[in-house]
Amino acid sequence: MSATSASPAPAPASSERRAWMAVLARTPRADLEAAMERALHGLPTPAYDWLRPPEIGLAMVRGRVGGSGDPFNLGEATVTRATLRLRVPDDALATVGVACHLGRDRRRAELAALADALLQMPELHAALHRQLVEPFAAQQAARRAERQRNAAATRVEFFTMVRGE
DSSP, X not given: OOTTSOOOOOOOOHXXXXXXXXXXXXXXXXXXXXXXXXXXXXXXXXXXXEEEEEEEEEEEEEEEGGGTSOEEEEEEEEEEEEEEEEOOSSGGGOOEEEEEEESSOHHHHHHHHHHHHHHTSHHHHXXXXXXXXXXXXXXXXXXXXXXXXXXHHTOOOOOOOOSOO
16 A cells, blocks of 8 residues: 555444444334435445345343343344445455344345445445434434423322321
8 A cells, every 4th residue: 555545434433333223223114215215316226245135033122120120031023134245346345234123124124234334434424424314313313202202291290198297
């Protein structure tokens, strides 16, 4: 490598990647498909190879007594997972995308894995993060806040009165 060539940008922090993967996992397929189409501006879908094609399975859901007590098996949930690697001329620079979400939607897992792989590419990261992750994260935060407001509206405050004093 010559002294004038730029070194590749560092990989995103694992916490940052975990955050965008969580947003992608909660995004409905239709929204993800439309956003990916807009983000790629009508370009063909990047070529990739499956490391693990979308597969459906079960995952054990664990709970805790009182939210912080002893863990117990609550039941099983259907999940879909997929892993792909973008095709690039130099395999050493190939990016691997991973997706896992609740439900049985193989296409959604494919789109989320592709988005994960593309978000790891330094030249695409900023634009894709702005077009994919930020709007979906804002929508999900708004829905969460609405659910919290609705739950707070039904909250009942109890108090005790002392008799005979």
